[in-house]
Amino acid sequence: MLCELDVKSRNAALCQLKSWSYDSDKKGIRRTIKFDNFISAFGFMSKVAILAEKADHHPEWFNVYSMVDILLTTHDARGLSQRDIDLATQIDALL
Numbered sequence: 001m002l003c004e005l006d007v008k009s010r011n012a013a014l015c016q017l018k019s020w021s022y023d024s025d026k027k028g029i030r031r032t033i034k035f036d037n038f039i040s041a042f043g044f045m046s047k048v049a050i051l052a053e054k055a056d057h058h059p060e061w062f063n064v065y066s067m068v069d070i071l072l073t074t075h076d077a078r079g080l081s082q083r084d085i086d087l088a089t090q091i092d093a094l095l
């Protein structure tokens with residue numbers, strides 16, 4: 001569960017997550033989302049925060065006004081793990 005995914009598993013997972021791309025520097029997956037305004041962006045972040053707490057798995061993210069940039073990586077695995085894929089899938093379901 002906490003192992004870093006190998007390249008084959010990573011590519012297979014990314015086939016299902018079309019809006020995410022692998023960031024090789026950060027060893028994680030990234031998605032940037034543009035909302036209509038800050039309130040929508042922050043409302044989305046609140047929903048993700050609840051998912052993250054439930055999963056005990058937390059995003060690295062950056063928000064400026066209506067833009068949210070999310071990077072999912074697993075610190076315990078020092079790279080991308082199934083936990084990142086699961087959280088990305090849940091995040092996509094919010095959008």
Ligand code: H2B
Pocket residue numbers: 056057058059072073074075076077
């Ligand atoms: N979030 C992420 N992104 N990676 C982790 O390895 C991680 C986490 N570990 N949230 C969790 C918390 C860990 O620190 C606790 C102790 O389970």
